[in-house]
Amino acid sequence: MAWLLLLNGRLLTAIALKCLPLNKDSKQFDGPQEIIRIPQVVADRDGIPRSTNSQIEDSPLNSAGWYIYGAQDPDGIFVTQGIEPRALMMLEPDQVILGVEEGVTYIKEKNWENTEQQKGTGNTVLLDPLAEEAEAAISRWQEGDRGIVIHLFGGIGGNKKDERALFNMVSGHFAYGIAHVVRDPLSDELRFDIEYDQVYASNPDGIVSGSIKWPNYMGNLQRGWLGNRPVSDVIVKLDAVTQDYEFGDIKLSPLDELKHQLQVMMARYRTGDGDGAALVSPAESCVQDSNQALYVAIQQIEDEVNANPEIQEWLKSHPDHPQTQRFQQLSELGQALEKQLTPLGIVRSDWKENAETLVGVATSDNPIIPIIRGLTSWRTILPRRGHDEIANLLLNHGAKLWVIRTNQVGGFDPDIIPYAPTTLF
Secondary structure, eight states, X not given: OEEEEEEEEEOSSTTEEEEEEOBTTTTXXXXXXXXXXXXXXXXXXXXXXXXXXXXXXXXXXXXXXXEEEEEEOTTSOEEEEEEEEHHHHBSOOSEEEESHXXXXXXXXXXXXXXTGGGTTOEEEEEEESSOSSHHHHHHTOOTTOEEEEEEEEXXXXXXXXXXXXXXXXXXXXXXXXXXXXXXXXXXXXXXXXXXXXXXXXXXXXXXXXXXXXXXXXXXXXXXXXTTTSEEEEEEEEOHHHHSOEEETTEEEOHHHHHHHHHHHHHHHHHHTTTTSOOOOOSSSSHHHHHHHHHHHHHHHHHHHHHHOHHHHHHHHHOTTSHHHHHHHHHHHHHHHHHHHHOTTSOOOHHHHHHTTOSSOOOOOSOTHHHHHHHHTTGGGTSHXXXXXXXXXXXXXXXXXXXXXXXXXOSSOOTTOEEEOOOOOO
């Protein structure tokens, strides 16, 4: 990994660039010039390159520099395989919005506003429902913090549009992940380190359900989405969920439990529950089953606490302890999540059953069953609605949200434009 600023002036071919590496001492791009290569990748099966090196040095994100990932070629020149805009990962938001109502409005109305006109741009927005000043909101994010990532991508329009966008509807894709606040070894500044847990159905792109780091899933030049899809990553920091619990010698971690449940779900998608294929239906999809993992994770923590006499005794002995209050908040969040995901007032029975088994979940030959199951949790059928509803639910429970939005970032491809994912109702 390196960190550099791309300069104007191409050398030899369209894939060679001058660059200035970061000077760790001065925190400026004042080191000696180097030459790197950014290959032009081949197009995907729809004829759309996942990235382009054309005019990448003119990107509005270039001024803050890029993390680049790759290896040296036989001539000793660094060949770039992935990029990551430094500005998007720094703990310096472009905008801070305070208050619950203002935050909800941003998620519902502003986050995807004028997406097509924002082509080539990226920005970060911090939503804090409790802080009274922007500086206080930013200072609450510290080294070692962890957060839940709510991921959503949109579609590709233009002359080389994604043909899977039917009737001008863009379903998009939903996933969860985990973000860590880490200290960057190159600059000594704080930044986000993001890993997605992709519950991904069988697909013609060859994407396999599993855990994957941001530079590979988003920034990879050949396979990533940074260059040709608009993306929203919401990093959620809510102590009731993102901090561990220690009841004497007993330690419980909602975030680790979420990771475990997502691992279970991703394994099931890789095998298709033993059938070899995981197909999308009204009851099984990236957004439905990712949210199933979140729901089950909270339920598992609650069940462990309620079934353990030692923990119950600890809670009774410490009624005013901050940890007791956090657990109460977690219970309230679980109840609110259940109501949000199941508007008919019931939790899908298969969600509880699925928590107890990895493969071999009972299926039905009746084609109506998946439709009925989907309708009982209709709020999570569409990725955009699931993304917005979960983000706003957490915001209303006191969560701080760090929103990272990109709109086909990197080089400039005139044949594509970003499409926001569709939402209904």
